[in-house]
Amino acid sequence: MAVKIQNQFGNIDISNDVIATVVGGAATEIFGIVGMASKNQIRDNLNEILKRDNYAKGVVVRQEDEGIAVDVYIIAGYGTKISEVCRNAQDKVKYNLETMLGVTAKSVNIIVQGVRVIGD
Numbered sequence: 239m240a241v242k243i244q245n246q247f248g249n250i251d252i253s254n255d256v257i258a259t260v261v262g263g264a265a266t267e268i269f270g271i272v273g274m275a276s277k278n279q280i281r282d283n284l285n286e287i288l289k290r291d292n293y294a295k296g297v298v299v300r301q302e303d304e305g306i307a308v309d310v311y312i313i314a315g316y317g318t319k320i321s322e323v324c325r326n327a328q329d330k331v332k333y334n335l336e337t338m339l340g341v342t343a344k345s346v347n348i349i350v351q352g353v354r355v356i357g358d
Contacts, residue, residue, distance in 0.1 A: 240252055240253050240254060241254075241257065241299070241301055241306055241339075241341055242301075243340065243341070252339055252341065254294065254297075254299045255294045256339070257297070257299050257306070257308070257335070257339065257341070258293045258294040258296075258297035258299065259293050259294075260334055260335060260338055260339060261293070261297045261299075261308055261310055261331050261334070261335070262274050262293030262296060262297060262310075263293070263334070264327075264330045264331045264333075264334040264335075265310050265312055265327045265330070265331060265348075267330065268323060268326050268327045268330055269315075269318075269323075269326075270314060270315045270318035270319075270320075270322070270323035270326075270356075271312050271313070271314060271315065271323060271327060272312075272313045272314065272315050272354045272356060273312070273313050274292075274293055274296035274297075274310075274311065274312060274313070275296055275311045275312060275313050275351035275352060276292075276295045276296055276311065276351075277295065277296060277297075277298060277309070277311045277349075278295075296310065296311040296312075297309065297310055297311070302344050304342070304344050305341065305342035305343055305344035306335075306341055306342070306343055306344060307343070307344055307345045307346075307347070308331065308335075308343055308345070308346050308347065309347045309349060310327065310331065310346065310347065310348050310349065311349045311351050312327065312348060312349070312350055312351065313350070313351055313352045313353070313354055314350050314352070314353050314354075315353070315354065315355070315356040316353050316354060316355045316356065317355075317356070318356075320350060320353075324348040324350070327346075327348050328346040328348060331343065331346045332346055
């Protein structure tokens with residue numbers, strides 16, 4: 239499934255992998271986020287931090303009427319205020335989606351899958 243945008247020149251299809259890479263890159267830039275986590279850790283057999291190639295396993299994109307809804311699965315840093323880290327991640331993800339792709343995010347849901355000590 240891809241996000242479809244129509245303008246005066248024609249149609250633009252943006253793959254979910256592209257959106258996942260933009261979202262994952264934005265989220266991992268936030269202080270307090272150690273990395274991305276898999277949404278299905280047991281099924282994917284991934285109990286580690288996802289690398290840039292696998293951001294799509296930690297991001298769910300759903301197209302809705304007024305925009306897209308994004309679920310981001312993260313691992314937070316120990317000792318940080320998780321609510322503040324999540325709020326910053328939401329703002330950064332929405333901003334990057336609008337500026338880089340021209341896609342409006344109706345909702346950005348941050349799901350904390352784990353907590354790790356920063357630097358480990």
